[in-house]
Amino acid sequence: DAGVIQSPRHEVTEMGQEVTLRCKPISGHNSLFWYRQTMMRGLELLIYFNNNVPIDDSGMPEDRFSAKMPNASFSTLKIQPSEPRDSAVYFCASSRGAGGRETQYFGPGTRLLVL
Amino acid sequence: GIQVEQSPPDLILQEGANSTLRCNFSDSVNNLQWFHQNPWGQLINLFYIPSGTKQNGRLSATTVATERYSLLYISSSQTTDSGVYFCAASTQGGSEKLVFGKGMKLTVNP
Numbered sequence: 001d002a003g004v005i006q007s008p009r010h011e012v013t014e015m016g017q018e019v020t021l022r023c024k025p026i027s028g029h030n031s032l033f034w035y036r037q038t039m040m041r042g043l044e045l046l047i048y049f050n051n052n053v054p055i056d057d058s059g060m061p062e063d064r065f066s067a068k069m070p071n072a073s074f075s076t077l078k079i080q081p082s083e084p085r086d087s088a089v090y091f092c093a094s095s096r097g098a099g100g101r102e103t104q105y106f107g108p109g110t111r112l113l114v115l
Numbered sequence: 116g117i118q119v120e121q122s123p124p125d126l127i128l129q130e131g132a133n134s135t136l137r138c139n140f141s142d143s144v145n146n147l148q149w150f151h152q153n154p155w156g157q158l159i160n161l162f163y164i165p166s167g168t169k170q171n172g173r174l175s176a177t178t179v180a181t182e183r184y185s186l187l188y189i190s191s192s193q194t195t196d197s198g199v200y201f202c203a204a205s206t207q208g209g210s211e212k213l214v215f216g217k218g219m220k221l222t223v224n225p
Binding site: 033042043044045048056059089091093101102103104105106108109111 | 145146148150156157158159160163201203205212213214215216217218
């Protein structure tokens, strides 16, 4: 298996622009997670889906952030409008089964810089 | 929510030395995982270990759920072991989301 695939790997944008991050989970995995990593806050869960349904979005920082999972093999995390404080590495992870009770496999991350 | 604390925060070793990383958590867990983030940023799952002991080559991990801690052992360390090690846990009856510790930076010198 190719593992979790994320795109783009790097994104540089200007404040106010829309940013869309993409993730393809491992085939057969039922749960998908979006994390954000910064020096100040470490690794934080933003949202997770089980069977394409959002289960916990309490980590989504504000209304500028939205996530969708239209099918079992694709998810997007969108930031509109972006701000410099959104600069971080965004990871997508997937696991078999429900929620956090299974091993999670991480993608390579998207390094986002908002100028 | 659950608190996850790791110690020590940083560690420098000479190649060949052994080390023990500790993770304390504040609540009963149904999931405890150890991850290694390499210098290129990739997060690799090392162990899924909510209880008991597991071994994988030079690495092993033990979780004592009743005492709310987990240990990661690295034996005969190599320079490729350098990076940041994270412990993450989720609670029984909680939202099942993993909460990560702040990580422990390991540097193995040749």
